[in-house]
Amino acid sequence: MTYKVAYIIGSLSSTSVNRKLVGAMIADAPQDLEFVEANFSQFPLYSPDLEADYPQVATEFKTILEEADAVLIASPEYDRSIPGGLKNAIDWMGRPWGSNPIGGKPLYVVGASVGSVGAALGQAAVRQTLSFFNPLNMTQPEMFLQANADSFGEDGRFVDAGTQAFVKSAVEAFAEFIRRHA
Ligand SMILES: Cc1cc2nc3c(=O)[nH]c(=O)nc-3n(C[C@H](O)[C@H](O)[C@H](O)COP(=O)(O)O)c2cc1C
Structure with a gap:
């Protein structure tokens, strides 16, 4: 059996280390996990005024989450909290009222930062x-x-073997969590 994991990158940066982090996870993920991105980069800023004309990009984002067995979020922290773009996507995700494409699904929140806090507060x-x-x-x-950027090699994995081993063990733990609960 294969499990579909929708992943969300909390950063809009074209050089995002969090995107690279997910790449390093995918590089060593078990074969029964299939990854698909739910991308919010084109979302308008949420306003109740826009809800009647629900954006196609938000519909596509929600459909990917609905069809997934599990969700992975890799995000930086901005000012010790959630980057605005990600919070905006979550606001859209829950609209119209009652929408919930992630309820009951295995969720793993991870993150990387240039700072030593490692996006802990953002997570x-x-x-x-x-x-x-x-x-x-x-x-x-x-x-x-x-x-x-220098933390990653050309194969997409962490250059530091210990860090990559940790990332591998973490994605294996997530796979086991999904197998038990999805
Ligand atoms: C607006 C802004 C706020 C930030 N706030 C934090 C912070 O609170 N803690 C932290 O460790 N790094 C902070 N950073 C640095 C980011 O962690 C760093 O830019 C990181 O590489 C962003 O992840 P990304 O490469 O995936 O975009 C901030 C960066 C920006 C642009």
Whole structure:
């Protein structure tokens, strides 16, 4: 059996280390996980005024999440919290009122930052917001990584073997969590 994992990158940066982090996870993920991105880069800023004409990009984002067995979010923290673009996407995701494409699904929130805090507070804020949607949070192993562009090799993995081994063990743990709960 194959499990579909929708992943969301919390950064709009074209050189995002969080996107690279997901690449490093996918590089060593078990074969029964299939990854598909739910991308929010073209979302308008949420306003109730726009809801009647619900954006196609948000519909596509929600459909990817609805069709997924599990959700992976890799995000930086901005000013010790959720980057605005990601929060905006979550606001759209829950509209119209009652929409919930992630309820009951295995969710793993991870993150990387150039700073030593490793996006820990941003991740906590993402989990707090998403708790409203009642996902099945995998809370261990916590992935608070300090990384920059030089942290990754040409094969997409972390240059540091210990870090890549940790990332591999984490994605294996997520796979096991999905097998048990999806
Ligand atoms: C507006 C803004 C706020 C930031 N705030 C934090 C912060 O609170 N903590 C932190 O560790 N890094 C912070 N950073 C640095 C980011 O962690 C760093 O730019 C990281 O590479 C962003 O992830 P990305 O490469 O996936 O976009 C901030 C960066 C920006 C642009």
